[in-house]
Amino acid sequence: MQRKSFISTELAKGWLSQFSCQDQTQAESLLNSIRHISVEKVTRELKFLIGEILQNQKGVVGLYAEREIRKTRGSVHKIFKETQTKVKRAIGSGPKAIDPIFRYKQDVGSEGVVANIITQICKTKRSRVITHPGPDKIRKQKVRHLIIVTDFIGSGTRICDYLDAFWKVKSIRSWNSLKAVKFHVVAYSATQIGSETVRRHKAKPEIYIGEPCPTIWTVFSDIKERKSIIDLCNKYAPNKETINDGFFSRPKYDPLGYRGIGALMSFSYGVPNNVPEILFRASPKWQPIFKSRVIDYSITPLLERNSQLDIEKALIKLRENNIQTFIKKNDLPDHSPRLIVFLAAANRYRFWNEISEQTGLTVSEIHELHQEAISNKFINEKYILTDFGKQQLDFMRTQHGALAKQLDNNVPIYYVPKQLRALNGV
Incomplete structure (x- = not known):
């Protein structure tokens, strides 16, 4: 008896039925090229990468779960409090692992998964690892490595915001220039553009990636095939709304996902916003397969089987x-x-x-x-x-x-x- 595949599920068939007959082949290719990752695989890989840092670096390390940072007029808040004296000095405790930026929106994203992994590591490496240390603990415990942990780097914007929140603290800049602390970024997966963006940050972090993220540009190497996939995403984009920035109009939501990344990766606990819009954004005329960037639990085993090493x-x-x-x-x-x-x-x-x-x-x-x-x-x-x-x-x-x-x-x-x-x- 042949095992059921993800593409043969009613959910996948329903999504494919929204395309015209001539476009269904490309849509199926897009769906088949998504790499699905289980939470167990993310956990195993992040633990391995952090273990590599502990093995190769001396001293105590601080682990931080990357999350969205509060902003005022587009500028991120400092991650630590500072004294109000002329010579500012970082003080207090560290950031919360999970801290929704809106009171009315208490959703917990991938930072919840990452925070749990950090807790597991801290329990087994108490002498060397501290979770989310603040300035007081960094000084007292002589923390030498600040490791920001995430599951996915798409455009690199959120990681850079988190690094900016550190970099705005004068004590952090001083410690970094004196080589008293060093930044590291650990991610299960990252796109090439995301990695390059993070690598260029002023903090000069070392980056550790479990596996490169497949994108439309890396998976569809044939130029004609790639163009047909991009055209498909543009043609069936659920939201056609445009905005005018003073010079020209552009789509409010990029059909290829946030910042036009075109990522082709999903996780058992959610889908990044960098994947093509037709996969997760709904409209009156469009039903996505990953509505609200959530994976239907009934298809998770099939997605994981589909993504095993072929x-x-x-x-x-x-x-x-x-x-x-x-x-x-x-x-x-x-x-x-x-x-x-x-x-x-x-x-x-x-x-x-x-x-x-x-x-x-x-x-x-x-x-x-x-x-x-x-x-x-x-x-x-x-x-x-x-x-x-x-x-x-x-x-x-x-x-x-x-x-x-x-x-x-x-x-x-x-x-x-x-x-x-x-x-x-x-």
């Missing part, structure tokens, strides 16, 4: 069709195909973000597979395949039948005939 798709993207044929025709241990995908990607790309973008593997998964590949002498510390690793790939590319011998489940990859081994001393 071995076939990843290898085709890497132009390794022969290796894909090899995997199909041979009974390999369950974990082997993931390692094969990693090795095939590492053979072409050197950096983790490139490997992640091409395969869908996260940085923690890449790290785990990298260590396994090193232990089996397929690759070195610098992500360069060894001769033995290259021989493994070459063997799979040239084989189109069953393996010469059945492998034990403890053997991670394959039997390689002796005549394919490199000569001693080579």
Whole structure:
């Protein structure tokens, strides 16, 4: 019995039925390209990334859950209180992890998920990690690293606002210039433009990303296909309202999402506002599939299954069709195909973000597979395949039948005939 797919659900069919017959193929492609992330995966990845900072940096760290900051006339408020003396000095406690900016709007967004992750980390790393420390605690505990944690960076605007709130505090600027404190930003995922925007901030934060966010520009590499998807988003945009900024009129809501990012990622607890409008914004004539940026609980398992590592798709993207044929025709241990995908990607790309973008593997998964590949002498510390690793790939590319011998489940990859081994001393 074939498992039900997300695209075959009544919800997806209802959404697709709003498009004309000639546009439904593009709409289905858009829907299929959304990468859905579970809260468990976000938790695992953020813990791994923060753990990497703790391992590589000395001293106590402060963790802050990124959230929306209050503003007055477009200018963000300071994150800490200051004395009213001539020489201003930061004082008091830190910011609240969850603090809605409007009293009438008590919605808790992704900051609730992130705040819970921070609490879990603080419970296990009490001697080194403090949650949302204020100036008094930063001085007393000698906090040396301020880590802002979020699940997603779209345009980078909200993270920059949060950094601005720190940067407006004179003591923070002073500590930073003296190298007494350093800023870090940790996110499960980020778009390229979002990462670059945050990286250019005056605070000069170091950025740690679990996996690059797929966008219309990265997923649809074919120019004609990409244009058809963008045209689709413009044609069916739910809100056609425009505003005039004094020079020309423009849409009030960008059809590709906030700041025109065109992100293609959703989370089990919500959808970013950077995804195309046709996916989440409703109108009298349009019913979105993720209404109010909320995921229908009934389709969450199907979305997660749809977003699992697709071995076939990843290898085709890497132009390794022969290796894909090899995997199909041979009974390999369950974990082997993931390692094969990693090795095939590492053979072409050197950096983790490139490997992640091409395969869908996260940085923690890449790290785990990298260590396994090193232990089996397929690759070195610098992500360069060894001769033995290259021989493994070459063997799979040239084989189109069953393996010469059945492998034990403890053997991670394959039997390689002796005549394919490199000569001693080579």
